[in-house]
Amino acid sequence: MSTRKTAIRAAATALALSGLFSATVGTAHATDDSGGARTRIVGGHAATVPTPWMVWMDFDAPQDHLYGKPFCAATLVSPRIALGAAHCASEKITGIPVSHRKIKARVGSQDRTRGGETAAVARVVFGHDWRDGAGDPMGDAAVYVLDHPVEAQTIQMASTSPDVGDEVVLFGWGKTDPNPKRQRQLPKNLQQLETTVVAPQRCTDGTSGELCLDNPDGYAGPGPGDSGGPAVQYIDxxxxxxxxxxxxxxxxxxxxxxxxxxxxxxxxxxxxxxxxKDYALAA
Known part of the structure; x- marks a missing residue:
């Protein structure tokens, strides 16, 4: 890599770091037939706002004879880091070792099949709290480190959580049929759903370190394909x-x-x- 490119990369990463953590105001896990993590946005609608930070991932696992399989969504929080769910890559939950997967990411496109930028996932790093879906807190978070920095706009991570009653917007490419067995394919176009934060008691299996989000009208919410996708709060x-x-x-x-x-x-x-780590390597 040239000195100029190295300097540009270091500057971009430093800029992302400076805005990474913002000061805001305030399934049980299973696998689907594709071998990916199971999740669902039912009752939502096509995305109507810009989402340059959205990431869709699929994977090949040649050792398991799997190719082009849906994986999970994530959110770009720095030029090389997509933040998503740990259960998506859990061998215990999905039955497929991380080492078998060749994960590919598409960044910045609301069509999960084309457009935007593409990158390979170089490594997956689980959070310290993650224990394969057991314990409290569950800590269902992981970073998916891309093999090169992308140019797409990142999103800031909130430093404080929304209050009960606050509105948030969910985004994802999960199945839209409330009976997911009737829908063979995930939608190509990004969906969104407006909902609110509710009391933790509404999530019967909830743990500390989690938000409990309402299912509007008793039928709307995430489903297979939505795992790892973001809940976003708009502040001003x-x-x-x-x-x-x-x-x-x-x-x-x-x-x-x-x-x-x-x-x-x-x-x-x-x-x-x-x-x-990425900044140190780029500097």
């Missing part, structure tokens, strides 16, 4: 990443859903540590 029109799609119970949209709390110290530390 600026999007802030507040949650990571983790799990729900029952059929898609029929219950409140648990999202990993991005303002959690463990999540912020995980991203900070990996971003600092």
């Amino acid at each position: 029109g600026v999007p802030k990443l507040v949650g990571i799609c983790s799990r729900g119970t029952g059929s898609p949209g029929t219950t409140a859903n648990s999202y990993t709390e991005v303002a959690s110290g463990q999540v912020r530390q995980l991203v900070h540590d990996e971003a600092m």
Whole structure:
């Protein structure tokens, strides 16, 4: 890499680090038939706002004879770091070792099949709290480190969580049919759903370090394909990443859903540590 390119990369990473952590105001896991993590946005609509920080991932696993399989969504928080769910890459939950997967990311396109920028996922780093879906806190967060920095706009991570009653917007490419068995393919175009934060007791299997998000009208919420996707709060029109799609119970949209709390110290530390490693390498 040339000296000029190295300097540009270092500057871009430093800029992303400076804005990474913003000061905001305030499924049970399973696998689908593709071998990817199972998750669902039911009752939502096509995305109507810019989402340059959205990331879609699929994978090949030649050793397991799997190619072009849906993986999970994530959110770009620095030029080389996508923040998503840990259960997506868990061998215990999905049955596929991380070492078998060749994960590919598409960044900045609302069509998960084309457009935007592409990169390979060089490594997956789990949060310190993650214990394969057991324990409290569950800590369902991981960083997916890209093999090169991308130019897409990143999103700031919230430093404080929204309050009960605050509105957030969910984004994802999950199945839109409340009966996911009737829908063979994930939608190509990004979906969004407006919802609110509700009391933690509404999420019957919720743990500390999580947000509990409502299922509007009793039928709307995330489903298979939405895992790892963001919950976003708009503060004075600026999007802030507040949650990571983790799990729900029952059929898609029929219950409140648990999202990993991005303002959690463990999540912020995980991203900070990996971003600092990348900055040190680029400097």
